[in-house]
Amino acid sequence: MKATADAAGVKIVTGDTKVVQRGAADKLFINTAGIGVIPAGVNIETTRAMPGDVIICNGFIGDHGAAIVDARGELAMENTIETDCQPLNGLIQAMLAVCADIHCMRDATRGGIATVLNEFAQGSGVCMRLVESQLPVRPEVRGMCEILGLDPLYLANEGKLVAIVPAAAAESVLAAMKSHPAGEHACVIGSVAKAPVDRVVLSTGF
Numbered sequence: 001m002k003a004t005a006d007a008a009g010v011k012i013v014t015g016d017t018k019v020v021q022r023g024a025a026d027k028l029f030i031n032t033a034g035i036g037v038i039p040a041g042v043n044i045e046t047t048r049a050m051p052g053d054v055i056i057c058n059g060f061i062g063d064h065g066a067a068i069v070d071a072r073g074e075l076a077m078e079n080t081i082e083t084d085c086q087p088l089n090g091l092i093q094a095m096l097a098v099c100a101d102i103h104c105m106r107d108a109t110r111g112g113i114a115t116v117l118n119e120f121a122q123g124s125g126v127c128m129r130l131v132e133s134q135l136p137v138r139p140e141v142r143g144m145c146e147i148l149g150l151d152p153l154y155l156a157n158e159g160k161l162v163a164i165v166p167a168a169a170a171e172s173v174l175a176a177m178k179s180h181p182a183g184e185h186a187c188v189i190g191s192v193a194k195a196p197v198d199r200v201v202l203s204t205g206f
Contacts, residue, residue, distance in 0.1 A: 001030065008087035010034065036089075042096060044105040044163075046123030053103055053192040054170040055128060056163045058091060058177055059136060059185035060084065061113050065155030066141040075147065079140045086159035091182040095163065098172045104164035107157075113189075114153040116162045117200045128200040130190035153202075164192060 005012050038044075063084040070081040088107060095102060104124070106116045117128040130153075137145075137152045145152050159182065165173050170188065177183030193201075 004087065008089055010089075039096070041100060042102075044102055046104055046106070046119045048103040049120050049124035049126050049128075049164045049192050050103060050166075051126060051192055051194045052167050053164045054167050054188055055117070055130070055190040055192065056165055056170065056174060056177070056186060057108075057113065057136065057189050058088075058161050058183040059159075059187075060138050060141070061108070061135065061157060061160060062137060062141045062145070062152035062155035064158040065112070065150075066144050066152075068156070069144060069148070075144065081138075081140055081144070084157055084159035086182050088159065088161055088182055091177060091180045092161070094176045094180050094183075095173050098176045099165060099169040101169070102163055102165055102173070104162075106162055108160045108162050109158060110156050112152070112154040112156060113160070113162060114151070114200060120162075120164060121200055122198045124192075125197050127193040127196050127198075128190060129193050130200065130202045132202055132204045134187060134189050136185060136187055136189070167191075 001012065063081060067081045067083040069075065092105070095105075104120050106119065108116045117130070120126075121128045135152070141152055141155075144150070145155070163173070174186055174188065177186035
């Protein structure tokens with residue numbers, strides 16, 4: 001816990017323990033809650049996406065959701081899939097340092113990338129256009145999804161964010177992300193369009 005807190009630059013200020021009946025918990029479970037402050041002048045709400053903006057993700061998607069399935073042992077996977085759990089505050093600070101006017105940003109946890117993009121599309125009244133060939137999905141995660149009929153766009157992540165960035169700043173934001181350990185695989189996955197409003201559209205190879 002200390003190592004992770006140090007990496008995130010946060011302090012553990014309090015704690016408590018919970019006693020449960022015998023057999024109710026055979027392992028150590030740690031749950032946390034954090035309090036943070038949005039810097040003055042930063043507005044990354046879901047309502048600010050504009051046509052022409054660029055959609056950027058900081059790396060491979062679906063790792064955490066796939067890791068949970070893999071950990072249950074229901075599939076005999078050749079390669080172990082690891083969660084992407086990691087602090088993102090340092091990466092976000094690096095992004096804001098080169099572009100304080102990032103229009104929207106969210107961590108893509110429960111519901112995955114697709115759910116976040118739907119929030120952006122509906123909040124801003126625009127269309128989020130994704131390009132399937134640009135989506136960063138590990139081969140083992142894609143293979144699991146094909147076997148189980150899952151969509152990596154909806155798998156949970158614990159160390160991924162999606163940012164809507166003005167096109168003029170996309171290159172500098174992407175460079176800043178790639179220079180940070182939590183964003184070394186960052187890439188552009190799509191763009192914002194005027195229509196169809198309130199929709200996320202995926203362009204495939206077919």
